[in-house]
Amino acid sequence: MIIAAGGAIPAAGFSRRAWRHPSFAIGSLLSLCLLLAAAVSLVWSPYPPAEIDIPNKLQSPSVAHWFGTDSLGRDIASQLLVGAQASITVGVFAVLIGFSLGTGLGLLASARRGWVEEGVMRLSDFTFAFPALLSAILLGAIYGPGLTTGIVAIGVFNIPVFARVTRGAANAIWAREYVLAARAAGKGRWRITVDHVVPNIASALIVQATNQFATAIIAEAALSYLGLGTQPPMPSWGRMLNEAQTQLFQAPMLAVYPGVAIALAVLGLNLMGDGLRDLLDPKLARKR
Amino acid sequence: MSVFLLKRAAAFLATLVIASMLVFAVLDLLPGNVAQVILGDTATPESIAALESKLGLDRPALTRYTDWLGGLLQGRTVNSFSYDTPTATLIAERLQVTLPLALMAMVLTVLIGITLGIFAAAHQNRVGDVGVMAFSQLGIAVPSFWFAILLILLFAVKLQWVGAGGFPGWSEDDGGGLWEGTVALILPAVSLAAVQAAVLSRWTRSAVLETLREDYVRTARAKGLSRRAVLWKHVLRNAMIPVLTILGLQFAFLISGTVVVENVFVLPGIGRLVFQAVANRDLVVVRDVVLLLVAMVVVVNFAVDVLYAVVDPRLKASDA
Numbered sequence: 001m002i003i004a005a006g007g008a009i010p011a012a013g014f015s016r017r018a019w020r021h022p023s024f025a026i027g028s029l030l031s032l033c034l035l036l037a038a039a040v041s042l043v044w045s046p047y048p049p050a051e052i053d054i055p056n057k058l059q060s061p062s063v064a065h066w067f068g069t070d071s072l073g074r075d076i077a078s079q080l081l082v083g084a085q086a087s088i089t090v091g092v093f094a095v096l097i098g099f100s101l102g103t104g105l106g107l108l109a110s111a112r113r114g115w116v117e118e119g120v121m122r123l124s125d126f127t128f129a130f131p132a133l134l135s136a137i138l139l140g141a142i143y144g145p146g147l148t149t150g151i152v153a154i155g156v157f158n159i160p161v162f163a164r165v166t167r168g169a170a171n172a173i174w175a176r177e178y179v180l181a182a183r184a185a186g187k188g189r190w191r192i193t194v195d196h197v198v199p200n201i202a203s204a205l206i207v208q209a210t211n212q213f214a215t216a217i218i219a220e221a222a223l224s225y226l227g228l229g230t231q232p233p234m235p236s237w238g239r240m241l242n243e244a245q246t247q248l249f250q251a252p253m254l255a256v257y258p259g260v261a262i263a264l265a266v267l268g269l270n271l272m273g274d275g276l277r278d279l280l281d282p283k284l285a286r287k288r
Numbered sequence: 289m290s291v292f293l294l295k296r297a298a299a300f301l302a303t304l305v306i307a308s309m310l311v312f313a314v315l316d317l318l319p320g321n322v323a324q325v326i327l328g329d330t331a332t333p334e335s336i337a338a339l340e341s342k343l344g345l346d347r348p349a350l351t352r353y354t355d356w357l358g359g360l361l362q363g364r365t366v367n368s369f370s371y372d373t374p375t376a377t378l379i380a381e382r383l384q385v386t387l388p389l390a391l392m393a394m395v396l397t398v399l400i401g402i403t404l405g406i407f408a409a410a411h412q413n414r415v416g417d418v419g420v421m422a423f424s425q426l427g428i429a430v431p432s433f434w435f436a437i438l439l440i441l442l443f444a445v446k447l448q449w450v451g452a453g454g455f456p457g458w459s460e461d462d463g464g465g466l467w468e469g470t471v472a473l474i475l476p477a478v479s480l481a482a483v484q485a486a487v488l489s490r491w492t493r494s495a496v497l498e499t500l501r502e503d504y505v506r507t508a509r510a511k512g513l514s515r516r517a518v519l520w521k522h523v524l525r526n527a528m529i530p531v532l533t534i535l536g537l538q539f540a541f542l543i544s545g546t547v548v549v550e551n552v553f554v555l556p557g558i559g560r561l562v563f564q565a566v567a568n569r570d571l572v573v574v575r576d577v578v579l580l581l582v583a584m585v586v587v588v589n590f591a592v593d594v595l596y597a598v599v600d601p602r603l604k605a606s607d608a
Contacts, residue, residue, distance in 0.1 A: 126303050128537065129585045130310075133544035134578050138314050141566045141574045142325060218431045222548050225433055226563060245437060245552070248452065252441050259434035267429035 017279060024275025030268025038084040047075035049082040050233035058251050067257050070240075071247050076254065079235040080261050086147065086236040087265060090220040090229070091213040093151045098158020099209055105159070106166025107197065110174060111189045120167070124160035132157040132219045133226075140228045150229040154219045158212050165208045169201040203280035210273035214266045221262050237262050293597055300590040307582045312353050315575045326369060326569045356575075365576060370568040375576040378561060385455055386557035389473050389480075390546050396481035397488055397538070402531065404485065405492020410519060412497060420489055427486020432545045436479035436552040443475060450475065453554035476553045480545045484538050491534045495527040502526070528599050536592035540585045547581075 018024050046066070053073030061068045067076035109120035136145075136153035143149060173179060173196060182192050223229030224238030232239070237258040244254035316322060323339040324331065340346055344355075359365055365376040408420035444452040455472050456464030499505065500523055508518045547559030554560070558577055565573035 122299060122302075125299065125589075126306060128540060129303060129307055129582045129589075131540045131544040131585070133547055134581055137547075137562055137566060137574060138311065138578055141569070141571060142315065214429075221431055222433055222544075226548060226551060228566075241434060241437060245440075248437075248441060248445055252445055255434075255437050255441060259431070259437065262431055262434065263426075263429045266431075267425065270425065270428060 023271045027271025034265045038088045041081040045078040047078045049078040049235045083235045083237045086230040087217045091216040094154035094216040097155025102159040102162025106163040109167045110170035127160040145228040150223045169204045214269035296593040370570045382558045382561045392477035393480035397484040400485035401488025404489035408493040409496035424486040432483045433548045495530045499523045499527040536589040539588040
């Protein structure tokens with residue numbers, strides 16, 4: 001996905017077009033809800049999420065407990081709200097790790113070509129052989145499970161993803177006439193990378209970052225479900241699912257709410273990413 | 289063998305060797321003292337020294353690495369701390385569950401994903417296409433382990449058609465059998481395949497649509513070939529190249545998914561083994577299982593490279 005020569009993301013009329021795009025509009029609203037849930041939970045939640053209240057365990061939804069309570073009497077709504085923090089924290093940091101290192105490697109590969117490019121691509125292939133879960137198992141076995149283990153494991157797996165996308169998009173820019181003109185004018189590789197390549201691949205990277213954020217939320221939930229991610233007392237949607245599984249016969253809905261929260265968050269980010277792709281690359285949108 | 293395949297074979301072997309070094313280094317070198325990690329903070333210096341001696345940690349790291357790798361190549365592994373059984377024996381037992389599960393999930397993924405993708409492309413912008421794309425968008429958003437829990441809720445809790453988990457075994461002596469074993473793996477395989485098929489259907493649709501725009505497709509249509517004939521004879525083979533790439537990459541996710549879903553359904557596979565090993569700090573089991581899973585991902589991706597050459601004969605002659 002490459003946009004016009006020398007142009008960054010087109011701004012004129014963008015927001016008007018954006019809100020008319022169904023995928024982007026729905027996705028953005030869902031993502032905004034996720035952000036709001038996390039933000040609100042920093043200052044307020046109906047109950048302290050870790051507060052145990054055995055006499056009120058496994059309550060049905062009511063005015064007092066919107067989604068009921070779990071087997072220890074903890075308020076489900078409060079856990080869902082605060083659980084958004086873990087998803088966002090892991091998502092942001094895992095994407096930052098992948099984005100900073102992966103984009104750097106991709107730009108380096110594209111600017112230097114030759115053995116540097118070959119080396120970066122082989123490194124990417126190699127890292128792909130270590131899905132986030134396997135890295136988390138390795139790190140968890142030594143350093144113990146936790147939020148940091150999850151962030152590092154997911155972030156490392158994001159590096160080759162960003163490296164490949166960056167290299168592919170950047171190589172296409174390097175083949176353009178205006179880059180040739182810049183080289184003929186005596187601009188160095190790094191100057192061209194900063195002035196021409198980065199602004200033109202920014203949209204592709206933004207879309208990828210959105211998708212990887214969604215992937216990170218699922219990965220964090222899986223790690224927490226297995227006990228390798230977020231640890232008590234911090235609530236996480238994955239661990240809520242793990243605890244709910246022991247109560248499937250008594251309180252089946254406990255296994256539904258956290259899953260819906262994960263699915264809506266991921267759906268929102270994916271729809272927003274799809275929408276951005278269409279909005280930032282109208283040529284691609286017409287093809288789809 | 290073509291230059292392409294030779295290069296891929298070299299990269300495959302190099303990846304395996306480097307992966308083994310990394311796994312060894314992470315579990316054997318980085319923490320400083322493996323014996324301390326295994327025994328915990330309350331261990332006495334004497335017990336740590338005894339375990340170090342038992343594990344051979346007093347020998348140089350290079351010797352330990354070559355011994356480990358040489359042993360693996362000869363099918364000889366050290367004993368698990370928790371089970372006091374060679375890790376190869378433990379892994380072989382657990383693979384009897386994990387491999388059929390991964391295979392069933394992969395077959396379902398390919399069948400559902402490619403069929404839906406072709407269907408959507410052939411009905412572009414019509415109701416069928418929109419339906420498939422909506423399914424895939426939802427499928428991608430749903431974590432496989434949550435889908436697995438929903439399947440348990442429906443089929444075990446509500447309908448009570450199957451048990452909520454467990455594996456009866458393949459042998460009739462254990463109370464299981466081929467049929468019972470296969471039935472126990474159906475829900476786990478479906479939960480894994482649903483998500484992967486959603487991803488694959490999107491890629492298949494894109495690849496088929498892309499190929500449909502090629503000049504040779506227009507030529508074939510101009511020759512008088514029907515749309516269906518063009519789709520099956522010309523488009524699919526060419527569209528399969530990107531689809532194969534995605535399949536190879538998906539295998540890594542499938543392996544991760546298998547590890548998680550085995551825990552959801554309490555299946556005695558590799559996933560359960562490695563998590564019990566993490567909980568018990570059984571590092572030799574963790575080391576061997578992780579290397580095996582990485583090797584499986586690498587082998588499948590190498591197989592995909594070989595398939596490229598079959599699907600696209602141009603690659604055989606090239607040094608791409």
